[in-house]
Amino acid sequence: MSQNLIDIDLNADVLAAIDNALAALETGLASLIALTPDQRHQLTKMGDKSEAFCRQAGHVFADNPSVLPRNFDLPGYQRDIATLDALRPRLVRLGKLHQRGVDTEMAVGSDLMTNALEGYAVLKVAGKGQGLDEARRALAARFARGSRNPAPATDPAPSEPVPA
Numbered sequence: 001m002s003q004n005l006i007d008i009d010l011n012a013d014v015l016a017a018i019d020n021a022l023a024a025l026e027t028g029l030a031s032l033i034a035l036t037p038d039q040r041h042q043l044t045k046m047g048d049k050s051e052a053f054c055r056q057a058g059h060v061f062a063d064n065p066s067v068l069p070r071n072f073d074l075p076g077y078q079r080d081i082a083t084l085d086a087l088r089p090r091l092v093r094l095g096k097l098h099q100r101g102v103d104t105e106m107a108v109g110s111d112l113m114t115n116a117l118e119g120y121a122v123l124k125v126a127g128k129g130q131g132l133d134e135a136r137r138a139l140a141a142r143f144a145r146g147s148r149n150p151a152p153a154t155d156p157a158p159s160e161p162v163p164a
Contacts (some may be wrong), residue, residue, distance in 0.1 A: 003114040005107040055081065 010018075035043070046054060058081055061074055069075060120139050127136055 001110070001115045002118055005111055006104060008104075078153075119147050 061068055061072075061077065065074055082084060123132060123136055123139070127133075
């Protein structure tokens with residue numbers, strides 16, 4: 001093989017451990033929500049500067065609860081800040097792991113495609129007359145192209161005018 005970016009063996013024991021860890025994560029993070037694209041679009045977003053504002057507001061609210069409306073849930077607000085602080089570093093770790101998984105999938109796919117193309121090129125030349133014609137044709141289907149210029153649409157026959 002001319003390309004081998006990654007060579008790992010995900011045996012049954014490793015896969016079972018991964019599946020158990022994922023099940024534990026799914027159980028532990030069962031309270032996470034899923035938003036629709038429309039919901040995401042409509043939400044008020046909190047960027048870095050807004051986060052500083054929200055944290056400072058939390059301190060002001062805690063120091064002056066009497067100025068808040070009666071229906072303002074200060075303990076809930078404080079829980080939201082604590083949730084953000086607890087969740088964020090874990091999401092960063094999950095994000096890095098996800099990206100490594102995506103990169104690994106891409107590398108494995110690249111290894112496969114590069115080496116399949118190399119083997120196919122050899123098969124096209126060296127495989128003639130070796131009983132591999134059917135296999136070569138099956139592989140060639142990947143590269144089959146339809147005609148680039150589709151046949152022009154035929155106009156329906158004009159109908160005769162109806163006498164008035």
